[in-house]
Amino acid sequence: MIENRPWLKMFSHFILVFGVLIIALPVWVALVGSTQPEGSFNSGSVPLWFGDHGVQNWAHVLFAEAGSTLQIPVWHLLLNSLIMALGITIGKIAISIISAYAIVFFRFPFRGAIFWVIFMTLMLPVEVRIVPTYQVIANLNMLNSYSGLILPLIASATATFLFRQCFMSIPGELVEAARIDGAGPIRFFFDILLPMSRTNIAAMFVIMFIYGWNQYLWPLIITTDDTYYTLVMSIKSMLSVPDGDIQWNYVMVTTLLAMLPPVAVVVGMQKLFVKGLVDAEK
Amino acid sequence: MTDLVLKNIGKTYPNGYQAIPSIDLVIEEGEFIVLVGPSGCGKSTLLRMVAGLETITQGDLLIKGNRVNDKEPADRDIAMVFQNYALYPHMTVRANMEYGLKNRGVPKEERQAKVTDVANMLGLDELLDRRPGQLSGGQRQRVAMGRAMVRDPKVFLFDEPLSNLDAKLRVQMRVEIRQLQRKLATTTLYVTHDQVEAMTLADRLVVLNKGKAEQIGTPMELYDKPATTFVAEFIGSPSMNLFDAMMTEEGIVLSDKTRLPMSHAHRGSVIWGIRPEHLQQSDEANADFSLQVQAVESLGAETLIHGLLEDGSGQPKPMVIRLAGPHLPEIGSYMWLIAPAKHWHLFDAVTQQRL
Numbered sequence: 001m002i003e004n005r006p007w008l009k010m011f012s013h014f015i016l017v018f019g020v021l022i023i024a025l026p027v028w029v030a031l032v033g034s035t036q037p038e039g040s041f042n043s044g045s046v047p048l049w050f051g052d053h054g055v056q057n058w059a060h061v062l063f064a065e066a067g068s069t070l071q072i073p074v075w076h077l078l079l080n081s082l083i084m085a086l087g088i089t090i091g092k093i094a095i096s097i098i099s100a101y102a103i104v105f106f107r108f109p110f111r112g113a114i115f116w117v118i119f120m121t122l123m124l125p126v127e128v129r130i131v132p133t134y135q136v137i138a139n140l141n142m143l144n145s146y147s148g149l150i151l152p153l154i155a156s157a158t159a160t161f162l163f164r165q166c167f168m169s170i171p172g173e174l175v176e177a178a179r180i181d182g183a184g185p186i187r188f189f190f191d192i193l194l195p196m197s198r199t200n201i202a203a204m205f206v207i208m209f210i211y212g213w214n215q216y217l218w219p220l221i222i223t224t225d226d227t228y229y230t231l232v233m234s235i236k237s238m239l240s241v242p243d244g245d246i247q248w249n250y251v252m253v254t255t256l257l258a259m260l261p262p263v264a265v266v267v268g269m270q271k272l273f274v275k276g277l278v279d280a281e282k
Numbered sequence: 283m284t285d286l287v288l289k290n291i292g293k294t295y296p297n298g299y300q301a302i303p304s305i306d307l308v309i310e311e312g313e314f315i316v317l318v319g320p321s322g323c324g325k326s327t328l329l330r331m332v333a334g335l336e337t338i339t340q341g342d343l344l345i346k347g348n349r350v351n352d353k354e355p356a357d358r359d360i361a362m363v364f365q366n367y368a369l370y371p372h373m374t375v376r377a378n379m380e381y382g383l384k385n386r387g388v389p390k391e392e393r394q395a396k397v398t399d400v401a402n403m404l405g406l407d408e409l410l411d412r413r414p415g416q417l418s419g420g421q422r423q424r425v426a427m428g429r430a431m432v433r434d435p436k437v438f439l440f441d442e443p444l445s446n447l448d449a450k451l452r453v454q455m456r457v458e459i460r461q462l463q464r465k466l467a468t469t470t471l472y473v474t475h476d477q478v479e480a481m482t483l484a485d486r487l488v489v490l491n492k493g494k495a496e497q498i499g500t501p502m503e504l505y506d507k508p509a510t511t512f513v514a515e516f517i518g519s520p521s522m523n524l525f526d527a528m529m530t531e532e533g534i535v536l537s538d539k540t541r542l543p544m545s546h547a548h549r550g551s552v553i554w555g556i557r558p559e560h561l562q563q564s565d566e567a568n569a570d571f572s573l574q575v576q577a578v579e580s581l582g583a584e585t586l587i588h589g590l591l592e593d594g595s596g597q598p599k600p601m602v603i604r605l606a607g608p609h610l611p612e613i614g615s616y617m618w619l620i621a622p623a624k625h626w627h628l629f630d631a632v633t634q635q636r637l
Contacts, residue, residue: 179355
């Protein structure tokens with residue numbers, strides 16, 4: 001649709017700029033706030049321009065301690081979050097790509113039923129099954145451990161479903177050609193299937209990484225030792241301090257740090273991500 | 283020496299549908315066999331059974347004397363070219379061609395030598411480092427053939443390999459496939475629904491209809507002596523004119539008006555046929571019958587005339603004739619025709635078999 005009406009153009013731009021401002025303003029406030037001296041938020045006004053404590057604040061939070069209630073530097077929280085998010089992402093992709101492979105390419109009894117059972121677990125996210133899952137993890141002595149953080153979250157019906165759709169679009173002739181070329185199931189998987197679903201894996205990686213990174217409830221429940229705290233859940237604990245004496249400048253630094261890795265992943269994998277979700281060329 | 287033997291081969295699907303009741307076929311070394319038939323006749327199923335992609339539920343399949351019914355496709359020493367080429371999209375042309383050899387543990391130098399040889403033969407040298415997505419349809423077709431050839435298999439299987447190409451390229455590739463096959467002298471089984479392709483490529487043709495082999499023979503045998511009305515109609519374009527007729531003492535009675543003298547022991551209902559190219563124009567005195575012209579297709583070198591054979595029953599029957607050179611009869615006018623007796627085909631009206 002090509003139209004040339006200046007007023008319409010201006011109006012559309014106004015809407016877009018307005019939208020960008022609404023989204024960008026809180027980020028701006030966080031960025032500015034992270035450079036303010038302690039207590040500058042307590043006056044009741046929100047600072048809109050940089051203060052002079054930037055380097056000091058960032059260094060303190062990153063390497064000394066995150067706040068008065070968290071005696072642990074943020075780099076450690078960042079590392080915990082990263083381990084958990086990557087663990088969940090890689091685990092989810094590995095498990096779901098293998099199960100999708102089984103469901104699409106192998107004939108075994110109750111194949112359809114198994115797929116639907118997997119599909120139905122979509123209705124059981126962690127939040128729904130949190131009490132029994134906690135019980136299981138507690139009985140397995142996995143509270144306060146990385147495996148406890150990761151394992152309950154790595155089964156994914158969504159990813160299985162997505163890979164299933166992707167595999168089903170691979171032409172049957174290709175599978176047959178591979179059979180004639182002497183590629184067994186394992187070879188076919190590694191030589192043909194994995195390279196061909198490269199973009200889908202990238203798309204899944206982006207989605208699942210953000211999902212894992214943003215986990216809040218589960219880490220909050222199973223970690224009591226702050227060496228296993230994740231970044232996202234720590235922000236909340238930085239806000240619940242006695243007397244409401246919140247160190248906003250430190251909170252803002254932590255918030256920004258929590259935003260960076262997902263942004264980096266999205267920006268870095270954007271091309272593959274879009275290709276994986278949109279591209280039908282097989 | 284026989285290369286490929288199909289002994290009483292049949293296929294029944296688990297749901298009870300019988301795709302192929304029973305086929306017997308003995309293929310000599312280096313022969314080019316074309317399986318031809320309309321869609322759904324079981325020709326692809328049969329090919330896939332030979333390849334090992336479909337199970338064989340009955341009979342024996344022998345390659346070089348070994349029964350291979352239960353062998354994996356990779357262990358049958360066959361290579362297949364698919365309709366959609368089925369090239370691995372993420373691999374280069376070289377990797378595509380090498381893949382089968384690599385899986386069989388052929389050492390790298392030998393693989394490369396073979397790929398280079400075949401690429402030379404097919405004119406693919408320049409394209410070895412490209413991916414299938416960067417190739418044209420004809421080039422992909424060549425790569426698919428190259429992939430089959432590097433393996434140096436005992437049997438080539440082609441599943442309608444030319445149907446995705448445009449008309450000009452199809453003719454070119456057809457000639458090329460034939461030349462290559464002659465040169466390599468590899469036994470070949472080729473599936474197509476295109477009878478021109480079938481006639482030009484085959485040493486022997488197998489005409490399939492509903493899973494049954496209607497006739498097996500050289501292209502000219504099938505053209506000159508079709509065993510059934512199905513083969514008669516399928517081979518040749520435009521297809522043979524077939525008419526219901528009666529065989530009596532006087533000869534063949536096409537209708538009250540049209541009688542063709544002939545002596546034959548058979549009596550009763552028959553189907554009489556003649557190919558469009560065997561009908562000749564004549565004057566009224568010598569003519570066997572007359573045709574009312576309905577449509578004229580001028581193709582330059584030849585002219586196809588569609589008309590109605592007036593037989594007095596009030597239900598004129600359509601007939602096609604094919605004349606060399608340009609002709610321009612008026613629509614609605616009558617043409618006088620002779621049907622030379624040596625070109626007649628007679629079939630039993632009930633069994634549809636040649637008499």
